[in-house]
Amino acid sequence: MVIDIEGVDFAYGAGKQSVPVLKDINLTIKEGQITAIIGQTGSGKSTLVQQLNALLKPSKGQVVIGAHKISKNTKEKYLAPIRSAVGMVFQFPESQLFAATVLEDVMYGPKNFGASEEEAKKAAVQALKQVGFDDRLIDQSPFNLSGGQMRRVALAGVLAMNPDTMVFDEPAAGLDPQGQAELLALLKDLREAGKTIVLISHQMEQVLALADQVIVMKAGQVEANETTAELFARPKDWFADQHLDLPETIAFQKELAKAGFTFDHLAKTIEDLADQLKGQLDLAKLSKEEVSAHE
Ligand SMILES: Nc1ncnc2c1ncn2[C@@H]1O[C@H](COP(=O)(O)OP(=O)(O)OP(=O)(O)O)[C@@H](O)[C@H]1O
Numbered sequence: 001m002v003i004d005i006e007g008v009d010f011a012y013g014a015g016k017q018s019v020p021v022l023k024d025i026n027l028t029i030k031e032g033q034i035t036a037i038i039g040q041t042g043s044g045k046s047t048l049v050q051q052l053n054a055l056l057k058p059s060k061g062q063v064v065i066g067a068h069k070i071s072k073n074t075k076e077k078y079l080a081p082i083r084s085a086v087g088m089v090f091q092f093p094e095s096q097l098f099a100a101t102v103l104e105d106v107m108y109g110p111k112n113f114g115a116s117e118e119e120a121k122k123a124a125v126q127a128l129k130q131v132g133f134d135d136r137l138i139d140q141s142p143f144n145l146s147g148g149q150m151r152r153v154a155l156a157g158v159l160a161m162n163p164d165t166m167v168f169d170e171p172a173a174g175l176d177p178q179g180q181a182e183l184l185a186l187l188k189d190l191r192e193a194g195k196t197i198v199l200i201s202h203q204m205e206q207v208l209a210l211a212d213q214v215i216v217m218k219a220g221q222v223e224a225n226e227t228t229a230e231l232f233a234r235p236k237d238w239f240a241d242q243h244l245d246l247p248e249t250i251a252f253q254k255e256l257a258k259a260g261f262t263f264d265h266l267a268k269t270i271e272d273l274a275d276q277l278k279g280q281l282d283l284a285k286l287s288k289e290e291v292s293a294h295e
């Protein structure tokens with residue numbers, strides 16, 4: 001299912017209280033890919049993704065989600081199919097949890113969209129397993145959990161509904177390194193399974209490792225929308241201007257390029273960088289010998 005954002009403006013509040021945030025957004029979220037959304041804090045990333053399942057409706061323009069068109073005046077009653085097609089894991093997962101127990105919380109989505117008690121339980125148990133949730137805790141209140149476990153429950157709640165598109169707003173925040181690695185693996189698995197994924201992230205290493213396409217937001221507008229390779233080929237200064245980091249591997253590759261090394265593609269990993277350097281190191285040694293010959 002393709003999602004098209006066409007000429008969208010968005011403001012929080014109305015009249016004098018109105019706070020304009022998004023300005024003239026035109027984007028297509030490609031099917032079966034991982035699209036990362038990056039940009040400085042306050043640039044409108046969370047506001048943008050909430051347009052993707054009509055949690056927020058555009059003030060101007062429209063969002064086309066499969067066969068559904070959402071504009072300012074679209075009525076709430078038309079939104080249910082969109083909510084089941086586009087699942088959202090919010091930036092602060094605790095805001096998403098509400099039930100008395102973890103299991104009930106995760107079962108809520110499937111039940112709400114017509115699954116029987118038994119089907120919902122099966123989907124919930126499977127989703128909790130998929131996110132690596134400790135199954136001894138499923139009868140606990142979700143509010144007694146650690147931040148990392150809460151995040152897993154919120155994730156499972158969305159997975160259990162099996163939506164076509166999944167949106168993750170800073171999913172790795174609050175997870176330890178192992179939790180982050182597991183999350184990365186889960187997102188890769190979901191893409192393998194044919195899901196469309198939208199990922200807001202401040203971690204450029206994660207964007208490099210996962211994303212096919214990257215959208216850069218700046219002050220409520222789209223500053224860049226291109227492939228991950230195109231993005232990281234931009235000069236170092238551009239990243240500094242955007243207040244974005246460069247992944248270490250890429251920063252190192254750029255420095256090496258300045259020093260005269262040549263690369264035929266962007267190094268996604270340290271191993272890849274080492275491979276591309278191989279034949280060239282002999283050259284470096286040669287020129288060093290040349291230098292010492294002149295000394
Ligand atoms: N409910 C709201 N009411 C009024 N203004 C809001 C509301 N939510 C966000 N904003 C404002 O909209 C702008 C964009 O916020 P948003 O949360 O979308 O940014 P973000 O890119 O997700 O930032 P972060 O990286 O910090 O999560 C900010 O200026 C913010 O203050």
Ligand SMILES: [Mg+2]
Nearest residue numbers: 045046047091
């Ligand atoms: Mg945000």
